Amino acid sequence: MDNYPSSLRRFFMMEEEDDDMHFLLDDDEAEVATYNLLVETESSRLHCRSDGPPKVIRPRDLPFGHNKIKSDYFVPNPVYNDKQFHQRFRMRRPLFKRIKEAVKNHDDYFKNKYDATGKEGLSALQKCISSMCILAYGVPADAIDKYVCIGDSTARQTLHNFCRVVIEVFGEQYLRAPNEAV
Template identity: 40%
Template sequence: MASSSNNFHYHYDPNNDNLNQYFQEQFSNQFQAVEEESPVKRKPRTYIDRKREEGHERLWNDYFSDNPTYNAHQFRRWFRMNKPLFLRIVNRLSEEVPFFKPKRDATFWNGLLPLQQCTAAIRLLAYGAGSDSVDEYIRLAECTARKCLEHFVVGIVDLFGRIPTPTNTRGS
């Protein structure tokens, strides 16, 4: 069995103010030195012109135009609900939840339209995909997709109190 050759025994005395003060000063000095050595360096954001309008136009033509690319059966399979229910949800959110109201950004460009925002949220929920998975088709950034999802869920709970169905969205 190994035995310690160190017979040093230290007894901590919490009433030893000098020792406490010394350790507090050392801790403060070390903490301050670390803070000064490592300033917060933010990685500059790269602007990507996602051509949001083209994303909205593609979405509209694929699913919502008078002659859509994909039929009602495909819509239901991909969105996990029928198109009229989806459109009632989008309309209600865009009327009553400020996040989904169409707006312009600081440079007076149109922001994302409610149809794009809700489509992103529904797809993230329906497939359990990562928030960057909707960028190529719907044309919105990962952080924006995450915000859409958060506001969508809160909006649905606030407006409907549960998952919307054709019955509880009528007359809205």
């Protein structure tokens, strides 16, 4: 018993005491007491995540991504014209802007924020572009990292929030159950 860590020794000693007191408790109370002791023992140990590689944080130039998107599509003389925008996003530019503004006004997740160090976060434009690309082409979340400057886990979270907000905002008016004609 001396080879075990102190928490396990304490557990075994308490188990022996529980066996002596078992006749005082009914089966359900004994199970609950044993379970609570196990939870207490487990939670008192230090948990380390050693089963996977450490998380790698890649520095991204988020304002560059926003400015690149803006100069390619949303300035008075953009790199890509209306026809190319429609081909890439499968919708016209005014519709995209309307969706972006509605999503941004409905949920704070899509508003531009700053982190604890004062660095600017992703813009609503970047979040909407990434979601639209994933929806329009079915590309994986990590495929848009170079252009939008967004990580794959953030892109997945953004897509989830985007779909939720679009359903909340436009669901009553535009989303309907399929009928026999469809």
